[in-house]
Amino acid sequence: MPTEHKGQLRIVFADVLEKMAFLFAEPTSADELATDETAFSTVQIGFTGEELQGTLALTVGVPLSVMIAANVLGVEEDDGMAAERAEDALKEFLNTICGQLLTAIAGDDPVFDLTIPTVTKASSETWSDLCGDPAAVGFLIEESPAILRIEATQP
Amino acid sequence: MAYNILVVDDSQTVRDVVAKTLKLAEVDVGELHMAGDGQKALDILNDNWIDLVFSDLSMPVMNGMEMIEKMRKDGLLKTVPVVIVSTEGSRTRIKELMDKGVRAYVRKPFTPESMLEAVNEVMGERKDAN
Numbered sequence: 156m157p158t159e160h161k162g163q164l165r166i167v168f169a170d171v172l173e174k175m176a177f178l179f180a181e182p183t184s185a186d187e188l189a190t191d192e193t194a195f196s197t198v199q200i201g202f203t204g205e206e207l208q209g210t211l212a213l214t215v216g217v218p219l220s221v222m223i224a225a226n227v228l229g230v231e232e233d234d235g236m237a238a239e240r241a242e243d244a245l246k247e248f249l250n251t252i253c254g255q256l257l258t259a260i261a262g263d264d265p266v267f268d269l270t271i272p273t274v275t276k277a278s279s280e281t282w283s284d285l286c287g288d289p290a291a292v293g294f295l296i297e298e299s300p301a302i303l304r305i306e307a308t309q310p
Numbered sequence: 311m312a313y314n315i316l317v318v319d320d321s322q323t324v325r326d327v328v329a330k331t332l333k334l335a336e337v338d339v340g341e342l343h344m345a346g347d348g349q350k351a352l353d354i355l356n357d358n359w360i361d362l363v364f365s366d367l368s369m370p371v372m373n374g375m376e377m378i379e380k381m382r383k384d385g386l387l388k389t390v391p392v393v394i395v396s397t398e399g400s401r402t403r404i405k406e407l408m409d410k411g412v413r414a415y416v417r418k419p420f421t422p423e424s425m426l427e428a429v430n431e432v433m434g435e436r437k438d439a440n
Binding site: 175 | 324
């Protein structure tokens with residue numbers, strides 16, 4: 156992934172996280188994100204444009220997904236609604252990041268089609284693999300790790 | 311004057327956040343209806359008096375663009391103003407939406423200020439027209 160895309164991704168991620176969930180993201184290298192978490196969620200979205208296409212994926216521990224949902228909804232983390240809506244909130248969060256990122260990369264002229272985001276469970280092994288992935292961008296959010304990964308190619 | 315509002319988005323989270331944001335913006339909301347796709351939205355529009363629609367674009371079953379096109383072909387529904395709330399950033403696509411009759415566009419992530427601005431822009435126009 157081009158270096159400038161990683162830089163833009165860091166900026167957009169932090170901006171959207173702050174505006175949607177009132178949380179702050181501390182950029183860190185993905186190889187510094189070892190964690191004792193055992194349950195993870197990966198949300199992925201695809202994008203297609205004339206000059207750029209690919210996927211954007213965010214992997215977080217399940218507790219962080221609940222925290223994000225709670226903050227987005229304006230409820231306490233132990234409110235059952237936060238856990239119930241965690242996956243839905245993650246999808247919308249990534250959807251918003253993707254839209255803003257594509258504008259940051261390509262400007263506001265190109266048209267992109269986005270897929271409806273999907274969420275899957277991820278294992279500790281997947282997390283370890285991501286930590287070693289050079290295309291991954293890492294963050295700490297309230298000391299919880301998050302990894303973003305973008306794959307983008309020209310059609 | 312209280313507005314009857316319909317929020318259309320396949321995400322329950324977004325529907326709730328739009329509702330909360332309208333409240334924070336001190337928009338005077340009368341009845342608040344919600345739909346998860348364009349078809350459900352049309353069903354609500356046909357059964358209720360709705361003053362303003364906030365709608366996403368990308369939804370299953372019937373997306374926002376399809377919903378707008380169907381509204382424009384209906385003698386009554388074509389008068390109901392629609393505000394798109396979306397991640398869309400393309401000027402080309404936004405122009406296409408405006409050409410199809412969308413009255414305002416709010417980009418995600420939205421704020422109470424941007425939602426209030428859209429309400430005032432659209433409903434202020436309606437007051438002037440009346």
